[in-house]
Amino acid sequence: MMSNATQSLNRFPFYLILLLSLSFHLGAQPDLVVVQSTLSNSIYGTTLTNNDDCLVQEGCVGGYGSREIIRFSTHVRNIGDQDFYVGQPPNSPSQSNESESWEWDECHNHWHYEGYAEYLLFDASGTLTPIGYKNGFCLLDIECNGGGTYTYTCSNQGISAGCGDIYGSGLPCQWVDVTGVPDGTYSLVVRANWDASPDANGVYESTYDNNEAEVCFNLTRDSNGDPEIEVLGNSCNPNTDCFDVTLNLVLDEYPGETSWEVRDNGGTVVYTGGPYNLSPDGSNHSVTLCLDQGCYDLVVLDSHGDGLCCGYGEGSYQLSDGSGNILASGGSFGFSETTNFCVGPPTGCVDEDSDGLCVEDDCNDNDPYVPAAPGVACDDGDPDTTGDVILADGCTCEGVPCIDGDNDGWCSVDDCDDSDPNLPTTAGSTCDDGDANTENDIFLSDGCTCEGTPIPPVLDCDGIEITSTEDQILVQGFENFPHVNIQIFSPTWSLINSCVDNCGTDSYLTAGYEPGIHWVSVKTFDDYWGGLCDILVPLPVEGSTGPCTDEDGDGYCNFEDCDDSDPGLPASPGTTCDDGNAATINDMIQQDGCSCAGELPPPPGCETLQATGHEGYISISGFGSYAHHNIQIFNSGWSVEYSCPDNCLDPLDVYLPEGSYIVSVKTFNQFWQDECDLIFNVVVSGAGGPCPDSDGDGICAGQDCD
Structure with missing residues (x-):
C-alpha cells in the first residue's frame, strides 16, 4: 500500500531499524505518528504575495512577489507510552553549536528544533522535486485527546504520551511553494523525526514505520492562474481517501507464536505482520496502516492456541483510528480472534476554517491561524498594545499596553530612549558620539546608537x-x-x-x-x-663636560643603564636570569643586555625539540622524527631571516650575525595536522666568522646534506 515516493525515503537499512527496535523496546517508549487524515482533509491551493526577506532566507518560498503555494496542516501525535522529550532551547544564540538539535533563526529571532517535520514533493514517477521545506518552531501539547496530560510548551518542549502537536494550515511556512511547478499528479510527504533520532533523554521511539504521511493530488491552475488541487488518496487513484488506523501489540512470553492480518470485505489480505521471532518477551510493537474507506477484518493469530493473555504473560492488542477511537481490542483467545471494523470520514466533523481540526478540537473554528505555537506573532485587534503574541494556550492573542513617554509614536518597550522624541531615528543620520578621537559619527542600524570611526594618527x-x-x-x-x-x-x-x-x-x-x-x-x-x-x-x-652619575658603580651612566640600582645589568646576552614568570623556562638576557625573557615549555610529546644560540649560529634539533615540519627564524623586528619547510636536516645549524632571534618550530603528522608549535628566544653572540663549507658549494655544513 506504500507508494514509490514514500519507499524512496527509507534512509535506514532494515537491519538497523530492527536493531534500534530490539535495543529499546524493553522499556516505555514514545511513538510519533503523522496523522494522515489531518493532512488529507486540510490541503488546499492558494496564492501568497511575498515581500518578506525572511521567508526567502528560511526556504519557505523561492522568491518575491506572487507565489503559488499548497497549504496543509501537520498533526503529530505521540501514541506511545512515554513522553517524547525535547527540553529547553539554548539560553543564547552563541550556544547553538553545543547541540545539533537546535538552530537559531537570525531573521525571526527564535529557535528551530531540527529534524522535527519535513515536507517533500514527488512527481508521478516518484522523483523528488526541488520543492520542500523543514519546519520546527517548537514542540508542545496542543491536544491530548489520547488521554495524555498537557505538559509541554515552547519554553520546555516535547509531546506527552497521549497528546499531539498541530501546525495549522494558516501558519507561516505551513506550505510548499509550487510556483513554476507544471500541472500534473504529485505526492506530498510529511515526515516527523525521520532520521530516527532519540529524544533529549536518549530514548528512541518504539517504531519508525509510522513517522510519515502522504497525500496524492492533481495540480492544475484555474482561469486566473491560481493553483487548484484534487486529492487522489494514498494510492493516487481518483476519489480514493486514505484513513489511518494504528495497531498496538503487547507480546506475551512467546512472541514467535503471534501474527496478524487485515483483510478487506473480499477476504484479500491487505496488511500483515509477525511472527515476532526476534522480539524480546513482552515487547511492544506499533504500526500505523492507511486504509481506503470501507470495512475490514482484523485477525490476530496465535500458533500455539493460547492467545496473548494470560497463561504466559500479559499480552494484548488494540486497534484505534486517527481520532483515538478504539476499533478492536483483546488478548485472551485461542488460535485466533477476528474483529470487523470500518473506516471513513469522521462522523459529525465540522471544520469551519478548513484547518484540518474539527470544531471540538479547535479553540477558534473561525480562524485557520489558531491553534498556533505560543510566541507566534499575531494581532489582538487593540491599537494601544504592542508585541502581540499567541499565549501558552495556543489560542489567545494578547499584547502589552503601549507606554510612550516622549510621544514619538514608539512604545517604551521598543524605544531606546523614551525620554527623547528624536530617538529612534534614521540609520545613517549624523550625530556626535562625544568622543573627540572619532570622526564621521552616525546612528547605527538600531536607530539609537551613535558611533564614529577612530581618527587615524598623523604620520608626519x-x-x-x-x-x-x-x-x-x-x-x-x-x-x-x-x-x-x-x-x-x-x-x-x-x-x-x-x-x-x-x-x-x-x-x-x-x-x-x-x-x-x-x-x-x-x-x-x-x-x-x-x-x-x-x-x-x-x-x-660636543662630548661630556664631566663625570656621569653611576648609582650602582657598574661603569654605565644612569641615563644609559637599564637598571642603575643593579650592578649586574647590563649583562652579556645569553646570561641566565629570571623573567619572573613561573610558566617559562630557559630565561636569559636578550641582545639589549637588559631584557630577561624565557620561553614556554613544550607540550607533552614535543620535549625533543630544541633551539639554542651559539657564537655565530643557531642550532635546531629534534624534529626529524616527525612526518612534516616547518622552521622559521625571525629577527627582533619579526622579519624572516631564515625559512625551511619540511626538507631540513636534523640537526640544523643556521649561521647569523650577532643579535636576538625568535625561532619557530612547527611539526605535523602525515596528514599535515598540527602536533607541536614552539617558539624559542635565542641569542647569537659574536660574529662567529664564516660558516664551515667543506665542499665549497656555498651551503654551510649544518644545512648541507653532504
Missing part, C-alpha cells in the same frame, strides 16, 4: 626631531608610527646604539658619546613593515 615624517646636548642624542616624534628602527653611528660609521620598536613610548635618549659628527638613521614603517620615513642626518656632539 617632518615631525620627527633629532637633537644633541653635550654627550647625549635624543630622537622624538616617532610614537604614532606602527614600527620604528633607530641606529646611531660614530664618525667612522661604527654602529654604537640601535633599537627596533622597543625605542620608548615617545622618545629615544642615549648618551656617553665622544665629540664629533655622529650619524643618526631613523626609519619608520606601517603595520605590514612597508617603509614610510627614511631619515639620515649628521649630528654634531
Whole structure:
C-alpha cells in the first residue's frame, strides 16, 4: 500500500531499524505518528504575495512577489507510552553549536528544533522535486485527546504520551511553494523525526514505520492562474481517501507464536505482520496502516492456541483510528480472534476554517491561524498594545499596553530612549558620539546608537626631531608610527646604539658619546613593515663636560643603564636570569643586555625539540622524527631571516650575525595536522666568522646534506 515516493525515503537499512527496535523496546517508549487524515482533509491551493526577506532566507518560498503555494496542516501525535522529550532551547544564540538539535533563526529571532517535520514533493514517477521545506518552531501539547496530560510548551518542549502537536494550515511556512511547478499528479510527504533520532533523554521511539504521511493530488491552475488541487488518496487513484488506523501489540512470553492480518470485505489480505521471532518477551510493537474507506477484518493469530493473555504473560492488542477511537481490542483467545471494523470520514466533523481540526478540537473554528505555537506573532485587534503574541494556550492573542513617554509614536518597550522624541531615528543620520578621537559619527542600524570611526594618527615624517646636548642624542616624534628602527653611528660609521620598536613610548635618549659628527638613521614603517620615513642626518656632539652619575658603580651612566640600582645589568646576552614568570623556562638576557625573557615549555610529546644560540649560529634539533615540519627564524623586528619547510636536516645549524632571534618550530603528522608549535628566544653572540663549507658549494655544513 506504500507508494514509490514514500519507499524512496527509507534512509535506514532494515537491519538497523530492527536493531534500534530490539535495543529499546524493553522499556516505555514514545511513538510519533503523522496523522494522515489531518493532512488529507486540510490541503488546499492558494496564492501568497511575498515581500518578506525572511521567508526567502528560511526556504519557505523561492522568491518575491506572487507565489503559488499548497497549504496543509501537520498533526503529530505521540501514541506511545512515554513522553517524547525535547527540553529547553539554548539560553543564547552563541550556544547553538553545543547541540545539533537546535538552530537559531537570525531573521525571526527564535529557535528551530531540527529534524522535527519535513515536507517533500514527488512527481508521478516518484522523483523528488526541488520543492520542500523543514519546519520546527517548537514542540508542545496542543491536544491530548489520547488521554495524555498537557505538559509541554515552547519554553520546555516535547509531546506527552497521549497528546499531539498541530501546525495549522494558516501558519507561516505551513506550505510548499509550487510556483513554476507544471500541472500534473504529485505526492506530498510529511515526515516527523525521520532520521530516527532519540529524544533529549536518549530514548528512541518504539517504531519508525509510522513517522510519515502522504497525500496524492492533481495540480492544475484555474482561469486566473491560481493553483487548484484534487486529492487522489494514498494510492493516487481518483476519489480514493486514505484513513489511518494504528495497531498496538503487547507480546506475551512467546512472541514467535503471534501474527496478524487485515483483510478487506473480499477476504484479500491487505496488511500483515509477525511472527515476532526476534522480539524480546513482552515487547511492544506499533504500526500505523492507511486504509481506503470501507470495512475490514482484523485477525490476530496465535500458533500455539493460547492467545496473548494470560497463561504466559500479559499480552494484548488494540486497534484505534486517527481520532483515538478504539476499533478492536483483546488478548485472551485461542488460535485466533477476528474483529470487523470500518473506516471513513469522521462522523459529525465540522471544520469551519478548513484547518484540518474539527470544531471540538479547535479553540477558534473561525480562524485557520489558531491553534498556533505560543510566541507566534499575531494581532489582538487593540491599537494601544504592542508585541502581540499567541499565549501558552495556543489560542489567545494578547499584547502589552503601549507606554510612550516622549510621544514619538514608539512604545517604551521598543524605544531606546523614551525620554527623547528624536530617538529612534534614521540609520545613517549624523550625530556626535562625544568622543573627540572619532570622526564621521552616525546612528547605527538600531536607530539609537551613535558611533564614529577612530581618527587615524598623523604620520608626519617632518615631525620627527633629532637633537644633541653635550654627550647625549635624543630622537622624538616617532610614537604614532606602527614600527620604528633607530641606529646611531660614530664618525667612522661604527654602529654604537640601535633599537627596533622597543625605542620608548615617545622618545629615544642615549648618551656617553665622544665629540664629533655622529650619524643618526631613523626609519619608520606601517603595520605590514612597508617603509614610510627614511631619515639620515649628521649630528654634531660636543662630548661630556664631566663625570656621569653611576648609582650602582657598574661603569654605565644612569641615563644609559637599564637598571642603575643593579650592578649586574647590563649583562652579556645569553646570561641566565629570571623573567619572573613561573610558566617559562630557559630565561636569559636578550641582545639589549637588559631584557630577561624565557620561553614556554613544550607540550607533552614535543620535549625533543630544541633551539639554542651559539657564537655565530643557531642550532635546531629534534624534529626529524616527525612526518612534516616547518622552521622559521625571525629577527627582533619579526622579519624572516631564515625559512625551511619540511626538507631540513636534523640537526640544523643556521649561521647569523650577532643579535636576538625568535625561532619557530612547527611539526605535523602525515596528514599535515598540527602536533607541536614552539617558539624559542635565542641569542647569537659574536660574529662567529664564516660558516664551515667543506665542499665549497656555498651551503654551510649544518644545512648541507653532504
